[in-house]
Each structure stands twice: as structure tokens, then as C-alpha cells.
Amino acid sequence: MSIHVNGRPTDLRTGLTVQEVLTTLNLPRRDVAVAVDGVVVPRSSWSESTVGPDSSVEVVTAMQGG
């Protein structure tokens, strides 16, 4: 399936969970938060919540600012 991860088009196997998306793309899991299509997915749901085709996934963390 094709999804967007942090704005980048990405091809992944269909039916992956949020946890599997992070693992597959080698993204950090500490101090990050994930939103799928503009809704935060709590860390406690990462291993159950699946990412559908055409989803937009945002993975954010704290950087310098303010």
C-alpha cells in the first residue's frame, strides 16, 4: 500500500500496525508521538492500530525551538 510518512510517499505492506510502520522504517520510538490522518494514536494503541492505504502518518519529536 502507499502511504505518506512525514510527507514522504512510502510503499509498505498492507495491514501494518503503527508499531510495525515505525519498525519497518527504522524510526525512533522514544520521545515520539504519532498521528494518523490528523488524529493522535496513543502509544498504548501502536501495536493494535493499523494504518490504512493512503493514510498520512506524522511522527514527531522535540527539537530546538521557542
Add this chain to the structure above:
Amino acid sequence: MTTEPLQIADTKLRSRLFLGTGGISSLAALAACIAATGTELVTVAMRRVSAGSSPLQVIRDAGAHVLPNTAGCFTAAEAVLTAQLAREALGTTRIKLEVVADEHTLLPDTVELLDAAERLVDDGFDVFPYTTDDLVTARRLADLGCVAVMPLGAPIGSGLGICNPRAIEAICDAVDVPVVLDAGVGTASDAALAMELGCDAVLAATAITRADDPARMAAAIGAAVEAGWLARHAGRIPRRTTALASSPLDGLVGS
């Protein structure tokens, strides 16, 4: 002699200087600035993960609290989502709420700001809103349940100081929550003035992080915050239009 601690929501802060991290050249420089001031509240921005280094570990190692912000948001909806992501990522309900009108002025969009503040307070956040120096807006933010208000002295990054001291003083007199002067500080005297006007704390970022010697400027602004607080609470003399001799007038030579 030092300042009294500042209580905001559940957090007691010994230092009344909050540090912004935008523009800092390195994590080592950030650590030096925190050490130079003893600041206990340090801002971070929420951004997509990348190869860049996060300041989180430095902040934690220094024993400071993290204050995530919603910098870069132009609508209430963007700010609310960013705040929710910050809470999820960092495990804090503190949020420095910034909703700006455009990239050129970076001035707060008051309509979007009030909307976002209300939604975030309802969602259980401790909201620190970056706002204009308008008294009525500050009062509305306090009435909504924000834990502090953060009026600007001048536009972000401008270093112009406090363009309208009377407006800042009026906000300090009118709201019951802590007032944190945010944006506009260029050097130590600006921070001292903010405290003398009645502010409870000062947030400085650019003035420190982009100074030639950030740690030295951090120390200077930290000292100015303390000096301003002490002066405010020492009871300054009234201003007079004529001189008042400081030496005794009795026993003058030739009298």
C-alpha cells in the same frame, strides 16, 4: 538575597527565567546556558523526526522541565493537534500555545489563539499562551483557565525590548495568573524592566541563543530577572519632577 519561587500550576520554579532553545548553535551551548542561569523551564518545538539532534537529554540532564510549544501553527486546529502530539511524546500537559497570523510578523492571531486555548484547557492542558500586549485578550485567556499569560514585549526575534511598557504593566495589574514576558528581549535591561513592571518571569530565546557569547548573555539576563524582581518588591521611590537633596540641609557651612 534571591527571588521567591514561582508557582505555575503544579510546578514550583526557583528561576524566573525561562529559556527558549531556538537558534542555539549546539547542545553543548544549550547545556552551558542552562547551567549559567539555573533555568528550570526550557522550551522545545515539535517537529517531524529527522537526523537532527534533540535537546531533550540535555534538558533532562540539567534537571529542567520541558515546555513544548506549538510554534509554526497558524490555526487552532494545527495548534491543538501539535499540543496533543507533544503531550503524547513528552508526557507533559504543559504547552506553550503559539498561534501566529503570518510568517512575516509572527504576531499572535488572537481569534485562533482564544479558540485553541479554550479547547486545550478543556482537554486538560496547562496552557501558557503567547499573546499580544492587549489587556483584554490576556484577561480572556486567564478567564478561560490558562495557567499563565505570555504577552510579547516586541515581535519574536526582534530584540526591540518592551515597546509598550504601560501595556505590560496593565496586564500584570489585571490578571491573577503569572505573567511571563515573552518575545522582544534583546539584552539584560529589557528583562529587568519586565520584572520591574510586575512580570512574574521572562522567557528569552533569541537574545541568548544568538548572542556572541550565549552563556554569558544567559547569565546576564538571569541576573537581570533577579534584579528586576528584587527591585519590584523593594518598593521603588516615587518619581519627582524636582530634585530632593540626599545630604542633610542642617549644619551647612556658613549657615
